[in-house]
Amino acid sequence: MTMLADRYIESASAKVIASELTDPAFKLNLAINDQARVVVFHNKNFRKKLSWLEFNISTNRLDFVMNDGDVRNFGIAVSPDLSKYMQNAFQVLMVLTNDSTGEHEGGNYYPLIIHRN
Secondary structure (H helix, E strand, O other): OEEEEEEEOOOOOOOOOOOHHHOOOOEEEEEEOOOOOEEEEEOOOOOOOEEEEEEEOOOOEEEEEEOOOOEEEEEEEOOHHHHHHHOOOOEEEEEEEOOOOOOEEEEEEEEEEEEOO
């Protein structure tokens, strides 16, 4: 797997209150390989239920859509040379990791919607 991003979430838009975006300890790590297998590791549960993810090829941005329609944009930018693999993916494995041990605690697959405009 090629690691694309490892980010600490530091700021949020004014509209988002008490979400992952405002939690400085919430971490995401995005990985993808040349076979279009996408994995997002996160160290805490989302506060709302995740429904699907969206990737915009024009902007190379990955967004997380919650079950109430709320969109979480964590600022994960996928490099253009790796977006060619991302555009062939149709699902993302979300893996919860233990913050202190780094061990995987569980995971689920979520649909990935690709925007090509």
